Amino acid sequence: MRQSELFGKTLREDPKDEVAINARLLLRGGFVYKTMAGAYDYLPLGLRVLENINRVIREEMNAIGGQELLLTAIQPKERWMRSNRWDTLAEIMYQFKDHSGRDVGLAATHEEAIAEIATQTILSYKDLPLAVYQIQAKYRDEPRAKSGLIRGREFLMKDLYSFHRTEEDLDRFYTQADQAYRKIFTRLGLEFFVTEASGGTFTKQFTHEYQVLSEAGEDHTIHCPQCRYAQNQEITTMRIGTKCPQCGKGTIAAAKSIEIGNIFKLGTKFSQAFGLRYADERGEPQFVVMGSYGIGPGRLMGTLVELSHDERGIIWPEAAAPFRVHLVEVKSALPKVRMEAEKLYKTLLAKGVAVLYDDRDERAAGEKFADADLIGIPWRVVVSERSLAKKGFEVKRRTEAQGTVMGADRFLKLLKGK
Amino acid sequence: MRQSELFGKTLREDPKDEVAINARLLLRGGFVYKTMAGAYDYLPLGLRVLENINRVIREEMNAIGGQELLLTAIQPKERWMRSNRWDTLAEIMYQFKDHSGRDVGLAATHEEAIAEIATQTILSYKDLPLAVYQIQAKYRDEPRAKSGLIRGREFLMKDLYSFHRTEEDLDRFYTQADQAYRKIFTRLGLEFFVTEASGGTFTKQFTHEYQVLSEAGEDHTIHCPQCRYAQNQEITTMRIGTKCPQCGKGTIAAAKSIEIGNIFKLGTKFSQAFGLRYADERGEPQFVVMGSYGIGPGRLMGTLVELSHDERGIIWPEAAAPFRVHLVEVKSALPKVRMEAEKLYKTLLAKGVAVLYDDRDERAAGEKFADADLIGIPWRVVVSERSLAKKGFEVKRRTEAQGTVMGADRFLKLLKGK
Numbered sequence: 001m002r003q004s005e006l007f008g009k010t011l012r013e014d015p016k017d018e019v020a021i022n023a024r025l026l027l028r029g030g031f032v033y034k035t036m037a038g039a040y041d042y043l044p045l046g047l048r049v050l051e052n053i054n055r056v057i058r059e060e061m062n063a064i065g066g067q068e069l070l071l072t073a074i075q076p077k078e079r080w081m082r083s084n085r086w087d088t089l090a091e092i093m094y095q096f097k098d099h100s101g102r103d104v105g106l107a108a109t110h111e112e113a114i115a116e117i118a119t120q121t122i123l124s125y126k127d128l129p130l131a132v133y134q135i136q137a138k139y140r141d142e143p144r145a146k147s148g149l150i151r152g153r154e155f156l157m158k159d160l161y162s163f164h165r166t167e168e169d170l171d172r173f174y175t176q177a178d179q180a181y182r183k184i185f186t187r188l189g190l191e192f193f194v195t196e197a198s199g200g201t202f203t204k205q206f207t208h209e210y211q212v213l214s215e216a217g218e219d220h221t222i223h224c225p226q227c228r229y230a231q232n233q234e235i236t237t238m239r240i241g242t243k244c245p246q247c248g249k250g251t252i253a254a255a256k257s258i259e260i261g262n263i264f265k266l267g268t269k270f271s272q273a274f275g276l277r278y279a280d281e282r283g284e285p286q287f288v289v290m291g292s293y294g295i296g297p298g299r300l301m302g303t304l305v306e307l308s309h310d311e312r313g314i315i316w317p318e319a320a321a322p323f324r325v326h327l328v329e330v331k332s333a334l335p336k337v338r339m340e341a342e343k344l345y346k347t348l349l350a351k352g353v354a355v356l357y358d359d360r361d362e363r364a365a366g367e368k369f370a371d372a373d374l375i376g377i378p379w380r381v382v383v384s385e386r387s388l389a390k391k392g393f394e395v396k397r398r399t400e401a402q403g404t405v406m407g408a409d410r411f412l413k414l415l416k417g418k
Numbered sequence: 419m420r421q422s423e424l425f426g427k428t429l430r431e432d433p434k435d436e437v438a439i440n441a442r443l444l445l446r447g448g449f450v451y452k453t454m455a456g457a458y459d460y461l462p463l464g465l466r467v468l469e470n471i472n473r474v475i476r477e478e479m480n481a482i483g484g485q486e487l488l489l490t491a492i493q494p495k496e497r498w499m500r501s502n503r504w505d506t507l508a509e510i511m512y513q514f515k516d517h518s519g520r521d522v523g524l525a526a527t528h529e530e531a532i533a534e535i536a537t538q539t540i541l542s543y544k545d546l547p548l549a550v551y552q553i554q555a556k557y558r559d560e561p562r563a564k565s566g567l568i569r570g571r572e573f574l575m576k577d578l579y580s581f582h583r584t585e586e587d588l589d590r591f592y593t594q595a596d597q598a599y600r601k602i603f604t605r606l607g608l609e610f611f612v613t614e615a616s617g618g619t620f621t622k623q624f625t626h627e628y629q630v631l632s633e634a635g636e637d638h639t640i641h642c643p644q645c646r647y648a649q650n651q652e653i654t655t656m657r658i659g660t661k662c663p664q665c666g667k668g669t670i671a672a673a674k675s676i677e678i679g680n681i682f683k684l685g686t687k688f689s690q691a692f693g694l695r696y697a698d699e700r701g702e703p704q705f706v707v708m709g710s711y712g713i714g715p716g717r718l719m720g721t722l723v724e725l726s727h728d729e730r731g732i733i734w735p736e737a738a739a740p741f742r743v744h745l746v747e748v749k750s751a752l753p754k755v756r757m758e759a760e761k762l763y764k765t766l767l768a769k770g771v772a773v774l775y776d777d778r779d780e781r782a783a784g785e786k787f788a789d790a791d792l793i794g795i796p797w798r799v800v801v802s803e804r805s806l807a808k809k810g811f812e813v814k815r816r817t818e819a820q821g822t823v824m825g826a827d828r829f830l831k832l833l834k835g836k
Contacts, residue, residue, distance in 0.1 A: 007485045007550050009539050033535045035490045035497075036522075041535060042488040044550070050488070067425045070460040070468070072453045073491075073555065074512075074572045079453075094492075096514035098571075099559045104454075117451045117459060121427050126780070132425050132462070137491065137555065141517045153516075154492045362544070 001323070003358040006030075008043035010371045020216055022302035023148025025314050029375050031322075038145030038153030040298070045375070048322035050156070053297045054135055056187050056319060057158050060180040064173075066133045066160050071113045073137055077103035079112050083273040092140045106139035111292060114161045115270040122288055124279045125165055129173060133160035135297060147216060149302030150258060160293040165278065170265055170289045177293050181210055181261050184295065188304065189317035192260065193223050197232035210261040216306040217258040226250025258303050266290040314376030315398050323356040324415070326377035330365045330384035341383040344393065347408055353415060373398070381411065419741070421776040424448075426461035428789045438634055440720035441566025443732050447793050449740075456563025456571030458716070463793070466740035468574070471715045472553055474605050474737060475576050478598040482591075484551045484578050489531045491555055495521035497530050501691040510558045524557035529710060532579045533688040540706055542697045543583055547591060551578035553715060565634060567720030568676060578711040583696065588683055588707045595711045599628055599679050602713065606722065607735035610678065611641050615650035628679040634724040635676035644668025676721050684708040732794030733816050741774040742833070744795035748783045748802035759801040762811065765826055771833060791816070799829065 008030030015027045015034070023040075026032045031046035042050055058068070077095070080086035086095070086105070094106040107113065114132065122128065138157045145153055160177070164170040178194070185192045190212055197209045209232060211221045223230035224244035231238060233254070244250040268287040270276070277285040301320070308315045318324065325348060329341035341359070348355045356377060358368050365384070372380050380403070382394040387405055395411050396403030406414075426448030433445045433452070441458075444450045449464035460468055476486070495513070498504035504513070504523070512524040525531065532550065540546065556575045563571055578595070582588040596612070603610045608630055615627045627650060629639045641648035642662035649656060651672070662668040686705040688694070695703040719738070726733045736742065743766060747759035759777070766773045774795060776786050783802070790798050798821070800812040805823055813829050814821030824832075 004544070005483075005548070007487065007536075007539055007548055009541075011538075030539075033538070035531065036492070036494045039490040039492050041490055041531065043535070044485040044487050047486055047488050065423075067462040068465055069425065069462050070465050072457040072459055072572050074454070074457050074557065076454050091517070094514065094516065096512065098512065099509070099561065113453065113459065117461070118425075120429075120451070121425055121448075123427075126422070130423070130425055139492065143517065154490050 001356055003356055004360045008045055010374055019146055020148035022305040025305050025309055029314060038142055040149060045322045049301055049320050050297055052320045053300050056184055057295060060184050061133050061160055064176045064180050066131045069132050070134050070136055071110050073106050073139060074104055075107050079116060080105060083112050083270060094139050094141050108138055108140045110159055111270045115274040115276050118163060119274055119276050122163060122278050125281060128278060129164045129169055131160060131162040133158060149298045155296055156298045158295045158297060162291040164289040167289055170291050174263060174265060174291055177263055185210060187319050193221050193228055193230035195221055195230040195232045196235060198235050207262060207264045209259050211257040211259055212303060212307060213255045214258045214306045215256055217256040219257045219259050220254050221257040222252060222254050224250035224252055260300055260303055261295040264292040266292050313374035316376045316378060318378050321378050323354045323377050325353055325355040325379045325381055326372045327355050328358045328368050328372055328380060328382045330382060332385050334385055336388060337383060337385060340388060344408055351412060419774055421774055422778045426463050428792055437564055438566035440723040443723050443727055447732060456560055458567060463740045467719055467738050468715055470738045471718050474602055475713060478602050479551050479578055482594045482598050484549045487550050488552050488554055489528050491524050491557060492522055493525050497534060498523060501530050501688060512557050512559050526556055526558045528577055529688045533692040533694050536581060537692055537694050540581055540696050543699060546696060547582045547587055549578060549580040551576060567716045570716060573714055574716045576713045576715060580709040582707040585707055588709050592681060592683060592709055595681055603628060605737050611639050611646055611648035613639055613648040613650045614653060616653050625680060625682045627677050629675040629677055630721060630725060631673045632676045632724045633674055635674040637675045637677050638672050639675040640670060640672050642668035642670055678718055678721055679713040682710040684710050731792035734794045734796060736796050739796050741772045741795050743771055743773040743797045743799055744790045745773050745775045746786050746790055746798060746800045747777055748800060750803050752803055754806060755801055755803060758806060762826055769830060
């Protein structure tokens, strides 16, 4: 894509009303726009990152048999009364009357919806197990929404729901889902802790959270840095500064952390509320056992920025980056510079490399380099009089201080990991 | 995909509270679930159709330079006050207070949002023209929502917005967008009329609507069946039963029709409301000229069903069908039937053919055929004792009464159009 045609501009100055680093950098980089606290629009650059994250999530959800669907946000009060959550979630749920006077709400989560729908789909033990998921907007009227993309009032959620005959079969799938979650976070380059946590309003059983250490977090993970054993602060039995009870070597530490995912065993809570039963081999009705598995793709995007940036801007991991290569043409009176930049742009496109081409006429070199650092694409390639005098292009990773001049062939090999 | 594992079951009986054919067939086929009037959930089969429609739309929007983004549904009242539409849209807009007492609304359209965002992105004439689009959920509190997927309270919309220096440049792009819309509808197999219509709350200029004739429609298109000239009933100067003023041959008719798309010239209405200006070559500020272009992918899905079905079920066009082939295995005591069905399933998958494989044990042949007709996948392939005795599989298009027995090679050639 030509940067001269991109919808979305970098901003020189920090936005005034943002404290979170992720929001400041994403706003300045032209990735998002803030419609109100906790509600961000994804501009083309930001949507590319989001879709990359979504692709990783979809691949791993499909790999464990997840079937994608898309549920509505707007829902009638009656549905939420069946699980008793119209009242228990009232503090964070947007609830209002439509023009006919009917009570409706915006879903903060979809256990109710999916349990109701499943009563039409799950009849016999032969229909189980099943797993379905969606990537869809959720709504929570958060009193504090100061963490940028990490805590939203309108935010995207990948929520997967699984259905089983028995607790044992739920356990089997829960382990698979845990492995899938670890793959997702690993593919995105995140170092995470898996913590036991309380199930909150959902279940009396313990659940698991995936946490990454970050000053921007709102959680605290009590953990052993050595063996990576961790517990949520609310349920921990470990004391800070003592030896780790698991490995006996590390010293227990507390750190602020961001929850990047969670998995719950719901048991039969929602099956009972909605009469979700299957007929077993003897034809006897049994309640379906359910699980619930959440990841916020927008929150992941914010988390990646919190964990991977420097004073100049974002440093995207390859898996999430909006483009793989940022091709920067330094303005010159010599037509050869433009010509070589255009040629390299076309070569990269022909090779299927996602490239943002800074072809803007009016910008000085320093300004273009500052924009490239802010946007944070993994590879920067500069075409300039200087680089051409050295018979090539200056290639620099976002993480490197110094670039190296090389020809197109060598750069393409580098991109292929050779 | 194996039908035994599909989330979503066909229903034998018509849902009680649906009058629209599209809703009845889509509900019975397991494509959608009804959460409330005007709010439908897309089950895996339905989401596959929707994504096929979205793919066609995206390809044509990208081809005219559209950049995809994703805007929020929830928005503050203040934004809508600037265009004066908080009040003029109040009848159909969900408007409510959040827990802090702030007035917010769910966007029924996004001219306000995009004009506000564009003030950050469009500064100079060099930034123009631009076109951005999204495929995103819109909310309208429709008093009557009885048309299934054709009129929703929560519904998906592809909305594209374009930005220009002059009316002339808008005209140029408007023609391109018109061509792109014609391509989209043609690729989906829809015969449409393009009608002039009044711009409603948007503009005093005429706009264009794309209409398909259907008893399920809520519009009336005054048209000439011969030359396909058409006008919206609200602005028409043509009288039913008279000679067509365009071709002089056809006789003007009125018919019920469904609006499947519309394109608007917005002029500077929203640019003025939001102070969206660009600096021209002399540095003088000028208001940006805007256009707006809408298609509802869910409505398109409902329209396809209205226009293409028979008494047994849906007849999907290839471009929208959830799968290309419905492979039906007729239960048999001979292991060879299962073996050959499995083998054909794997062959089709290996060739990249999207196939739904009815491997359900408990269903009788008649029931499976009825399901296949209801779901409406273009090609049905039956593997049975009878077909194997004739050395092949019974291949039948959804539109054909009789099938033909043939081997896998001949079927694959047929699929390739040979």
